[in-house]
Amino acid sequence: MPKVLISDKMDPKAAQIFRERGVEVDEITGKTPEELIAIIGEYDGLAIRSSTKVTKAILDAATNLKVVGRAGIGVDNVDIPAASAKGVVVMNTPFGNSITTAEHAIALMFALARQLPEANAQTQAGTWPKNGFMGVEVTGKTLGLIGAGNIGSIVADRALGLRMKVIAFDPFLSPERAVELGVEKVELDQLLARADFITLHTPLTEQTRNILSAENLAKTKKGVRIINCARGGLIDEAALKDLLDSGHIAGAALDVFVTEPAKEHTLFGTPNFVATPHLGASTSEAQVNVAIQVAEQMADFLMTGGVTNALNSPSISAEEAPRVKPYMALAEKLGSLVGQLSTGAIPRISIHSEGAAAEVNQKPIVSAVLAGFLRTQTDTVNMVNAPFLAKERGMEVREVRTEREGDYHTLLRVSVKTDAGERSVAGTLFGNRAPRLVELFGIKVEADLAGHMLYVVNEDAPGFIGRLGSLLGEAGVNIGTFHLGRREAGGEAILLLSVDEAVTPDLLAKVKALGGVKTAMALSF
Numbered sequence: 003m004p005k006v007l008i009s010d011k012m013d014p015k016a017a018q019i020f021r022e023r024g025v026e027v028d029e030i031t032g033k034t035p036e037e038l039i040a041i042i043g044e045y046d047g048l049a050i051r052s053s054t055k056v057t058k059a060i061l062d063a064a065t066n067l068k069v070v071g072r073a074g075i076g077v078d079n080v081d082i083p084a085a086s087a088k089g090v091v092v093m094n095t096p097f098g099n100s101i102t103t104a105e106h107a108i109a110l111m112f113a114l115a116r117q118l119p120e121a122n123a124q125t126q127a128g129t130w131p132k133n134g135f136m137g138v139e140v141t142g143k144t145l146g147l148i149g150a151g152n153i154g155s156i157v158a159d160r161a162l163g164l165r166m167k168v169i170a171f172d173p174f175l176s177p178e179r180a181v182e183l184g185v186e187k188v189e190l191d192q193l194l195a196r197a198d199f200i201t202l203h204t205p206l207t208e209q210t211r212n213i214l215s216a217e218n219l220a221k222t223k224k225g226v227r228i229i230n231c232a233r234g235g236l237i238d239e240a241a242l243k244d245l246l247d248s249g250h251i252a253g254a255a256l257d258v259f260v261t262e263p264a265k266e267h268t269l270f271g272t273p274n275f276v277a278t279p280h281l282g283a284s285t286s287e288a289q290v291n292v293a294i295q296v297a298e299q300m301a302d303f304l305m306t307g308g309v310t311n312a313l314n315s316p317s318i319s320a321e322e323a324p325r326v327k328p329y330m331a332l333a334e335k336l337g338s339l340v341g342q343l344s345t346g347a348i349p350r351i352s353i354h355s356e357g358a359a360a361e362v363n364q365k366p367i368v369s370a371v372l373a374g375f376l377r378t379q380t381d382t383v384n385m386v387n388a389p390f391l392a393k394e395r396g397m398e399v400r401e402v403r404t405e406r407e408g409d410y411h412t413l414l415r416v417s418v419k420t421d422a423g424e425r426s427v428a429g430t431l432f433g434n435r436a437p438r439l440v441e442l443f444g445i446k447v448e449a450d451l452a453g454h455m456l457y458v459v460n461e462d463a464p465g466f467i468g469r470l471g472s473l474l475g476e477a478g479v480n481i482g483t484f485h486l487g488r489r490e491a492g493g494e495a496i497l498l499l500s501v502d503e504a505v506t507p508d509l510l511a512k513v514k515a516l517g518g519v520k521t522a523m524a525l526s527f
């Protein structure tokens with residue numbers, strides 16, 4: 003009988019469903035990482051919320067683990083590349099807590115508009131501060147949404163009901179979808195200049211990290227009020243404190259922090275600052291929804307092999323699996339590569355199968371490319387919803403098959419249309435099994451796309467590789483593999499390095515500062 007550990011506080015419905023479905027279950031919450039490492043080897047499944055950090059160390063100790071189920075949306079507490087490398091499926095429940103979280107954002111907006119927490123504290127302290135709390139109406143004010151996905155669009159709907167004007171910055175929001183939502187799609191600078199309230203609803207990615215940086219916060223309208231119910235790390239917390247102190251920002255409400263649990267913080271005690279302890283998803287309705295959903299999905303997977311809402315594994319029939327699965331792994335890596343290397347809206351993505359690749363079922367291949375691509379923008383994509391999400395983002399998806407072989411016996415090429423023109427990457431399967439990148443933006447390379455990687459475009463000149471190697475060595479970053487490609491001697495060169503640890507933002511800045519570097523990016527697969 004498979005055995006599951008529930009390691010974060012979860013509605014009792016989850017345990018009940020596991021038992022009803024023939025899965026043994028233990029509920030042990032509040033364990034330290036070391037304690038979890040000591041017991042995780044016994045379990046086939048791990049059901050979590052945001053408190054348990056599923057690190058590589060835990061996955062390495064999880065010798066029987068087959069599935070991690072996140073009762074909620076954000077999976078930034080799970081090392082997905084490490085889980086994928088170990089063949090552990092990671093699932094989430096993309097919609098179960100969206101309404102609840104949107105309502106929390108609206109609640110915090112009112113808390114700021116009317117200074118409810120402080121007014122409550124002073125009233126109950128016996129001061130009857132009737133003249134101390136002049137609020138503002140939200141009616142007629144402009145709400146700036148950063149991120150208009152599931153939660154952002156529910157917030158927009160509620161705000162429109164409150165007679166607010168809603169503007170949204172989301173590079174992946176199609177004009178049609180913006181009209182459907184009743185919001186005005188704007189650039190970030192416009193949003194910063196115009197919004198009376200700003201609310202964040204994006205995942206934490208390399209593009210969104212620090213999106214409200216000191217520089218961007220300084221561009222906001224004087225008197226703005228800011229709400230973050232998405233992820234810590236989207237706002238520069240120190241700059242927020244300075245601008246609250248100076249009075250430029252009239253109020254800020256955070257449900258999420260860079261470091262959680264946030265038991266001490268420079269923002270605590272700042273006037274017009276409201277904090278909640280990551281309560282966005284904490285209603286009985288949402289917790290019942292996500293508990294039922296995660297337990298059903300995990301039990302399905304453990305008992306029948308059915309895969310739903312998997313972030314790193316496709317749905318596929320048992321007969322075609324052996325032939326198609328290696329192509330799906332290649333497709334997902336190529337999609338993820340172009341996604342990580344692209345910025346802005348992508349109106350078209352083309353998937354070209356050549357040689358043996360043209361003979362297998364294209365549907366899972368196309369879905370895998372789209373899932374890999376979109377995962378760089380949203381946590382909620384999976385093999386099932388990737389084509390739908392691509393359509394919603396206004397992306398045209400083209401499929402081309404050429405049964406004739408080219409240079410390779412089998413080849414997949416993924417091309418995207420960008421402002422700078424068509425850009426493409428291509429890969430093959432070595433031994434019909436092992437995914438390998440063979441071309442990147444017109445330059446021949448040969449690389450595994452796995453784990454943490456560093457991508458550098460530089461001017462091909464003597465001594466560069468040595469300088470880069472020394473810089474990584476001084477930072478204690480070990481290079482696993484090293485791949486080099488160039489158009490011509492002395493021209494533009496591409497370096498792809500696999501490294502044992504993630505490249506930190508500090509180290510990346512140092513790489514970018516090396517002479518001759520045109521672009522440097524940290525990638526992960």
Ligand SMILES: NC(=O)c1ccc[n+]([C@@H]2O[C@H](COP(=O)([O-])OP(=O)(O)OC[C@H]3O[C@@H](n4cnc5c(N)ncnc54)[C@H](O)[C@@H]3O)[C@@H](O)[C@H]2O)c1
Nearest residue numbers: 076103149150151152153172174204205231232282283380
């Ligand atoms: N506080 C909580 O308890 C709580 C609860 C649920 C979800 N969340 C978090 O809220 C976030 C949003 O959840 P969701 O379900 O709406 O996700 P979603 O994937 O449906 O929407 C995210 C949106 O962000 C947009 N986006 C991506 N990159 C962007 C960028 N650079 N600039 C602007 N927009 C960008 C995407 O296009 C997408 O529309 C997630 O991080 C999730 O983990 C927090």
Ligand SMILES: O=C(O)[C@H](O)COP(=O)(O)O
Nearest residue numbers: 051052053074075076283
């Ligand atoms: O991403 C989510 O679903 C939320 O952050 C909720 O987190 P929680 O399950 O820990 O409340």
